[in-house]
Amino acid sequence: MTIHIGAQPGEIAETVLLPGDPYRAKWAAENFLTDVTCINEVRGMLGFTGTWNGNRVTIHGSGMGMPSLSIYVNELIRDYGAKTLIRIGSCGAMQESVGIRDVILAMTASSLSTPSSGMFKELNFAPCADYSLLRAAADAAAAKGTPTHVGGIYSSDVFYDERPDLNEQMTRHGILGVEMEAAELYNLAARYGCRALAVLTVSDHLLTHESLPSDQREKSFGDMVEIALHSAFA
Ligand code: HPA
Numbered sequence: 001m002t003i004h005i006g007a008q009p010g011e012i013a014e015t016v017l018l019p020g021d022p023y024r025a026k027w028a029a030e031n032f033l034t035d036v037t038c039i040n041e042v043r044g045m046l047g048f049t050g051t052w053n054g055n056r057v058t059i060h061g062s063g064m065g066m067p068s069l070s071i072y073v074n075e076l077i078r079d080y081g082a083k084t085l086i087r088i089g090s091c092g093a094m095q096e097s098v099g100i101r102d103v104i105l106a107m108t109a110s111s112l113s114t115p116s117s118g119m120f121k122e123l124n125f126a127p128c129a130d131y132s133l134l135r136a137a138a139d140a141a142a143a144k145g146t147p148t149h150v151g152g153i154y155s156s157d158v159f160y161d162e163r164p165d166l167n168e169q170m171t172r173h174g175i176l177g178v179e180m181e182a183a184e185l186y187n188l189a190a191r192y193g194c195r196a197l198a199v200l201t202v203s204d205h206l207l208t209h210e211s212l213p214s215d216q217r218e219k220s221f222g223d224m225v226e227i228a229l230h231s232a233f234a
Contacts, residue, residue, distance in 0.1 A: 002075040005047065005060075007039040012080040013049055013056035015232045017225065018069070018087045020181065022046035022061035027218075028088075028225045029059045045072070055233050062087065066155060066184035070115040073185055077192045084195045086133065086228040087185050088221070090203035090212075091153065091177035094170055098202055100210050101220050103146050103227065104176045105129070105137050106153040106198040109183035112166075113157060116187040127155075127186030130195035136234030137199055140227045151176045153200070155183035167206060177202060197231060199224050 001007070019025050025046050029036045033050025040047035040060065047060035060076065062069040069087075076082040091104060098104065109127045116125070134150065141148040154175050161167065167178075182198035189196030201220040204211040212220065 140230035
């Protein structure tokens with residue numbers, strides 16, 4: 001047990017999928033894994049370990065924002081030996097060419113700050129995805145026929161953003177979408193020699209103001225789980 005995870009040693013797999021929402025972790029485990037055990041309930045942050053195609057997988061909530069994700073990912077890697085960590089979440093699109101429901105594979109994650117900024121001091125470290133996961137996820141998405149974009153995203157500290165000028169610069173520099181977790185996931189994976197990737201579904205559009213209807217959210221989330229699982233075990 002750690003401060004935030006109640007699992008016993010050995011109850012967490014080397015491959016961990018990380019949705020932000022704990023109930024999404026439950027839904028994904030129930031729909032895609034077999035022999036599922038709930039391994040964490042501390043503070044209502046649910047985690048489940050099961051089997052997919054003969055491979056052990058844990059699906060654990062990260063919470064919203066980088067400080068929350070950082071707590072869970074630090075403990076998953078340092079205390080439970082996680083080696084491959086894939087965020088599955090939603091994002092807001094920042095390019096006209098990106099549509100609602102499209103998948104974005106985050107090759108890099110820009111940020112104003114992350115929980116690691118204090119440690120990096122003046123260094124502008126460039127958080128990036130693991131190439132083997134990225135390539136396998138792109139192949140899996142292509143095989144499913146899911147419209148997919150690969151490139152840079154923005155990991156924001158705020159959902160209610162008051163910096164339209166900054167968003168404009170990011171759109172101008174080709175950033176595909178905005179979410180709130182990937183940059184710190186990539187920082188931690190780099191620090192501890194792990195593989196990481198963020199697979200994101202576009203749930204809303206910052207330029208067109210469209211959003212994904214609630215009845216389509218589950219199907220899109222399921223597509224992401226499949227892409228992430230195929231990527232992890234390619
Ligand atoms: N901003 C930040 N995170 C998000 C957004 C957004 O617009 N949409 C989904 N996650």
